[in-house]
Amino acid sequence: MPKTMRLPDAEALCVALADAMRGHVDPAATALVGIHTGGVWVAERLHAALGLKIPPGSINVSFYRDDYSQRGLHSNAKASQIPFDVDGAHIVIVDDVLYTGRTIRAAMNELFDYGRPAKIELAVLTDRGGRELPITPSFCPHSQSLPAAQMLALERADDGRLSFKLMEK
Amino acid sequence: MNTGGNPQLNRHGELNHLLTIEGLPREVLTRILDTAAPFSEVAEREVKKVPLLRGKSVFNLFFENSTRTRTTFEIAAKRLSADVINLNISTSSANKGETLLDTADNLAAMQADMFVVRHASSGAPYLIAQHLAATGRDHIHVVNAGDGRHAHPTQGLLDMYTIRHYKKDFSQLTVAIVGDVLHSRVARSQIHALIALGVPEVRIIAPKTLLPTGVERLGVRVFHDMREGLRGVDVVMMLRLQNERMQGALLPSTQEYFKSWGLTPEKLALAKPDAIVMHPGPMNRGVEIDSAVADGNQAVILPQVTFGIAVRMAVMAMLAGN
Numbered sequence: 001m002p003k004t005m006r007l008p009d010a011e012a013l014c015v016a017l018a019d020a021m022r023g024h025v026d027p028a029a030t031a032l033v034g035i036h037t038g039g040v041w042v043a044e045r046l047h048a049a050l051g052l053k054i055p056p057g058s059i060n061v062s063f064y065r066d067d068y069s070q071r072g073l074h075s076n077a078k079a080s081q082i083p084f085d086v087d088g089a090h091i092v093i094v095d096d097v098l099y100t101g102r103t104i105r106a107a108m109n110e111l112f113d114y115g116r117p118a119k120i121e122l123a124v125l126t127d128r129g130g131r132e133l134p135i136t137p138s139f140c141p142h143s144q145s146l147p148a149a150q151m152l153a154l155e156r157a158d159d160g161r162l163s164f165k166l167m168e169k
Numbered sequence: 170m171n172t173g174g175n176p177q178l179n180r181h182g183e184l185n186h187l188l189t190i191e192g193l194p195r196e197v198l199t200r201i202l203d204t205a206a207p208f209s210e211v212a213e214r215e216v217k218k219v220p221l222l223r224g225k226s227v228f229n230l231f232f233e234n235s236t237r238t239r240t241t242f243e244i245a246a247k248r249l250s251a252d253v254i255n256l257n258i259s260t261s262s263a264n265k266g267e268t269l270l271d272t273a274d275n276l277a278a279m280q281a282d283m284f285v286v287r288h289a290s291s292g293a294p295y296l297i298a299q300h301l302a303a304t305g306r307d308h309i310h311v312v313n314a315g316d317g318r319h320a321h322p323t324q325g326l327l328d329m330y331t332i333r334h335y336k337k338d339f340s341q342l343t344v345a346i347v348g349d350v351l352h353s354r355v356a357r358s359q360i361h362a363l364i365a366l367g368v369p370e371v372r373i374i375a376p377k378t379l380l381p382t383g384v385e386r387l388g389v390r391v392f393h394d395m396r397e398g399l400r401g402v403d404v405v406m407m408l409r410l411q412n413e414r415m416q417g418a419l420l421p422s423t424q425e426y427f428k429s430w431g432l433t434p435e436k437l438a439l440a441k442p443d444a445i446v447m448h449p450g451p452m453n454r455g456v457e458i459d460s461a462v463a464d465g466n467q468a469v470i471l472p473q474v475t476f477g478i479a480v481r482m483a484v485m486a487m488l489a490g491n
């Protein structure tokens with residue numbers, strides 16, 4: 001079944017996501033924060049497409065994950081970089097795939113350690129179902145239901161093209 | 170612990186304790202350095218804390234005095250949100266006759282998750298780790314914060330982090346370690362780390378009386394002339410002259426020592442122009458290092474202290490997660 005299932009077109013979804021957000025963001029005041037690694041790529045696309053002025057941030061939630069005691073620490077952890085003042089900011093968290101919602105919770109916890117944002121929203125390319133927390137995306141152009149044994153991840157080719165890849169756990 | 174002989178690794182080859190750098194593969198060392206990098210950014214936030222070790226109890230067991238090492242371990246654990254309990258045992262139960270393992274047992278009974286151990290006797294942290302394993306409590310992690318003349322692995326690691334920060338790559342470097350190697354657990358950890366990370370030339374510059382016998386077998390070049398040894402090096406790692414550990418007449422006087430083995434601007438000029446100068450602290454100004462060098466623009470001694478916190482955070486976070 002997975003071999004024949006059609007994966008969503010990541011490039012088309014980036015465009016659709018930007019279209020969905022366009023009327024709702026203020027190019028001078030909205031700040032994007034991408035979640036490593038896929039969310040950072042998407043945030044870069046949205047930043048350019050929406051013509052935002054505030055440079056995008058990136059966040060690595062490894063230090064905030066709730067499954068740390070079971071999974072330990074991943075060494076490829078990149079540092080979070082928030083190049084704007086979080087206090088009073090309108091922030092859109094950007095990720096590639098929304099699943100349990102735990103990553104988003106961790107990202108929000110981390111953002112609050114930088115300051116008190118005025119508003120946080122969530123933009124994702126696709127929602128694969130399976131939520132374990134009361135978290136809903138503000139902007140999401142695509143959804144599909146995937147079994148727990150499968151993992152959907154964004155990949156970036158050498159030429160910068162984004163595509164989805166489906167993996168069996 | 171059936172880990173091919175390395176008591177620090179668990180059965181999956183992951184770090185369960187950090188007792189010494191000796192015998193740790195390059196991948197493990199590199200992984201610690203890579204993990205430390207994002208932790209250094211935590212200190213720049215409004216809230217200088219991440220919740221990784223929330224609810225864990227870290228006991229700082231210092232059987233020997235140390236301000237800097239204890240403080241940086243304490244800050245590191247607190248920035249990971251652990252609860253930190255400091256015990257200066259030199260002024261406590263050990264004086265009343267309690268054995269090392271009884272102390273460990275009592276603290277384990279208080280639900281300790283990690284011991285950070287400093288002890289004047291080489292092997293004390295290993296003894297505790299072995300005892301915990303033998304009694305089925307190896308979920309408690311042990312970090313060696315300096316044992317006798319044996320090892321000071323987190324110092325060695327923070328020194329490697331510092332070198333990598335300024336020099337990027339280990340594979341082209343010439344590094345000199347200067348001074349009291351005989352009494353120095355720091356030097357042993359540095360030598361093992363430098364060689365494991367692939368530094369092609371490690372030099373030891375020391376008077377014969379302050380060199381352990383057979384040090385060449387570790388793969389280092391020995392120099393008894395400081396000027397000759399410093400020529401063309403990329404990194405100068407000074408060691409503290411350990412007056413408190415000296416017994417007998419190893420040295421004529423500290424002034425004499427400074428003349429032959431103190432790092433002055435004139436001697437430093439023999440190294441590469443972009444060479445960095447490191448010191449594990451506390452410094453004896455005018456004994457092993459001239460103030461003009463210690464405060465000069467090639468010194469990276471204070472950044473070492475800052476990096477030490479990130480490296481200790483990484484070590485504690487990795488151990489607690491394994």
